[in-house]
Amino acid sequence: MRAYAADAVLKSRKNLDRSLTENRMSRAVTRATFRMIDRIPSVKRRMAAEAGG
Numbered sequence: 001m002r003a004y005a006a007d008a009v010l011k012s013r014k015n016l017d018r019s020l021t022e023n024r025m026s027r028a029v030t031r032a033t034f035r036m037i038d039r040i041p042s043v044k045r046r047m048a049a050e051a052g053g
Contacts, residue, residue: 018030
């Protein structure tokens with residue numbers, strides 16, 4: 001678990017920073033990306049598999 005925990009935390013922090021940015025364009029792109037991931041089952045499964053390790 002220690003081998004991948006730090007990397008997972010850094011990725012999560014990076015995504016959090018992106019979602020809270022003051023830059024409207026960046027925020028819009030991030031939201032659109034998450035919506036696309038949620039609506040396309042094959043992409044959603046792949047993202048879930050990668051997040052699970």
